[in-house]
Amino acid sequence: MEDLTQSVTSLRQKYREIFKTSATEIQKRIDEIKPQGVVDIFDKYPAGSRGEIWQKSVLKMFDEDICKEIYRKWSEILAYKNEFSCIGCGTCCKLACSEFSPEQLKVKSKKNDRFAAQFLSVFVPYNSKEEARAIYPEYIKMLDDNKEDEVYFYHCPKLNDCNRCMDYENRPQICRDFPDNPLALLPKSCGYVKWKEEVEPVALMLHAMLEIIDYYKEHINANLNRA
Numbered sequence: 001m002e003d004l005t006q007s008v009t010s011l012r013q014k015y016r017e018i019f020k021t022s023a024t025e026i027q028k029r030i031d032e033i034k035p036q037g038v039v040d041i042f043d044k045y046p047a048g049s050r051g052e053i054w055q056k057s058v059l060k061m062f063d064e065d066i067c068k069e070i071y072r073k074w075s076e077i078l079a080y081k082n083e084f085s086c087i088g089c090g091t092c093c094k095l096a097c098s099e100f101s102p103e104q105l106k107v108k109s110k111k112n113d114r115f116a117a118q119f120l121s122v123f124v125p126y127n128s129k130e131e132a133r134a135i136y137p138e139y140i141k142m143l144d145d146n147k148e149d150e151v152y153f154y155h156c157p158k159l160n161d162c163n164r165c166m167d168y169e170n171r172p173q174i175c176r177d178f179p180d181n182p183l184a185l186l187p188k189s190c191g192y193v194k195w196k197e198e199v200e201p202v203a204l205m206l207h208a209m210l211e212i213i214d215y216y217k218e219h220i221n222a223n224l225n226r227a
Helices: 005-031 048-083 102-110 114-122 129-135 137-146 172-175 194-227
Strands: 096-098 150-157
Touching: 005 137, 005 194, 048 096, 048 194, 096 114, 102 114, 114 172, 129 137, 172 194
Parallel strands: none
Antiparallel strands: 096 150
């Protein structure tokens, strides 16, 4: 049996290590353009001072340099997925998960949430977790082991007994794009597992960098707005 709990634990450990390395590299980039006489990027500096100019330069570096490179690499990862293909295991159709209940998805759909609308156009909820467990027991066990937040389970009624979509040509974009994130958990039977395994280290690094940059931007902007 595939031990997803162990896989998730290992992934989290890898992410912590990559996060620390990425944080060090970003801090190094920030320090490279730090002027003399200033101390901390998160300090509050007078308007027009070298400290404030430094903060604005860091924000510009994030937006015009680092983030553009992150998105370029992410686009390459998604483009590389096209070299792999679905092999018809049917798991993604038989077991779709959402943090939102059917009622919550309906509310979001009425508010013009495109993803919620597409999701509801495809999937219907299982009556119980046990029905979902029968499809992918390793995944349900992982959720139970990690005591994750409430998860709702859905399936596509258009899947036939041969694991083929009965309305394939009209499938929505969320089906065409799946999997759109190499950090998502995929069963070993999925045709995109090799893609996930190959790009996962870089994807973890890009995710960490975006998380770190968001933290910097939030706290730098907070001080700039108080100046």
